[in-house]
Amino acid sequence: MLQSMTKNQKIVYIALLAAQAVVIGLVERAIPFPFTFAPGAKLGLANLVTLLAIYTLPFKDSFMVVAIRLILNTLLGGTLSTFMIGFSGALFSYFGMFLIKNLGGSKVSTIGVSTAGGILHNIGQLVAVSLLYHSWSFMVYLPIISFIGVFSGFAIGICATFLMERIQLLRQFKMEQMTKQKELKS
Numbered sequence: 001m002l003q004s005m006t007k008n009q010k011i012v013y014i015a016l017l018a019a020q021a022v023v024i025g026l027v028e029r030a031i032p033f034p035f036t037f038a039p040g041a042k043l044g045l046a047n048l049v050t051l052l053a054i055y056t057l058p059f060k061d062s063f064m065v066v067a068i069r070l071i072l073n074t075l076l077g078g079t080l081s082t083f084m085i086g087f088s089g090a091l092f093s094y095f096g097m098f099l100i101k102n103l104g105g106s107k108v109s110t111i112g113v114s115t116a117g118g119i120l121h122n123i124g125q126l127v128a129v130s131l132l133y134h135s136w137s138f139m140v141y142l143p144i145i146s147f148i149g150v151f152s153g154f155a156i157g158i159c160a161t162f163l164m165e166r167i168q169l170l171r172q173f174k175m176e177q178m179t180k181q182k183e184l185k186s
Contacts, residue, residue, distance in 0.1 A: 005176060013173065014053075014061055018068035021049035025073045043152045044121060046073075047093065051114050051160045054097055056173035058180070066094050085128045092124025093117040102181075110164070111157030118153025119146050 005013070025046040046069060053062035070090055074083040097117040100108055122145040129138045164170045 005173065010057075010061065013169070014057065014065055014068075017049050017053050017057075017065045018072070021046045021065065021069035022072045022076070024049065025069060026076060029073075029077065043148070043155075044118060045152075045156070047114070047117060047121065047153075048156045048159055048163075050090070050094060051097065051110065051117065051156060052163065052170060054094070054101055054113075055110065055160070055164060056170055056177055058177065059098065062098070063094065066090050081132060084132065085125050088128035089121040089123075089125035092127075093121035096120035109157070110161045111154055114157030114160060115150055115153035118149030118151075118156070122146055122149045 028042055028045050049069070050062075050066055053065040056062075057065070070083065070087055073086070074080075078086070094117075097113050097120070100116050101113045104113070122142065126138050126142055126145070130136045164174055
C-alpha cells in the first residue's frame with residue numbers, strides 16, 4: 001500500500017517540477033533551432049514537465065506548475081509579448097491535455113495526450129500572435145508548426161511514459177492521483 005504524500009512533500013514536488021520546467025525552458029531558448037522556415041519554432045521540451053504534472057497532480061497543483069514556469073521564464077529573459085504568446089499556447093495545451101487525459105481515460109495514451117498538447121500549444125500561440133498583430137495571416141504557419149508539434153508531442157509522450165514507469169517518485173504520485181480520481185468517481 002502506498003503511503004499518502006504529506007502537504008510539504010507535495011509542495012516540494014511542485015517546486016521541483018516548476019524548477020525543472022524553468023531550467024529546460026531556459027536551455028531550450030539558448031539552443032538555436034534549425035527550422036528557420038517557422039520563426040519562433042522550438043521543440044517545447046518544458047512541456048514534458050507539464051505532462052508529468054498533469055499525470056501526477058490534481059488540476060490546481062498541475063496548473064500551478066505551468067503558471068510558475070511561465071512567470072519565471074518571462075522574468076528570466078522574456079518580454080510581455082513572449083509571455084502572452086507562451087501563456088496562450090500553454091493554456092490551450094494544458095487544458096486540452098487535461099481534458100483529453102480525463103475524458104479519454106485508458107483509451108488515450110500518454111503519447112496521444114502529449115501529441116494533442118503539442119498541436120494545441122501551436123494553435124494557441126498562433127491565435128495570440130494573430131490577435132497581437134491584428135492579422136490572421138500568421139495562421140499560414142499552422143501546417144508547418146503542427147508537424148513539429150506532432151513530432152515533438154510524440155517524443156515528449158514517449159519520454160514521459162518512460163519516466164513515469166521508471167522513477168519511483170513519479171510512480172508514487174501517479175498512483176496516488178489515480179486512486180483519488182477513482183474515489184471521486186465512486
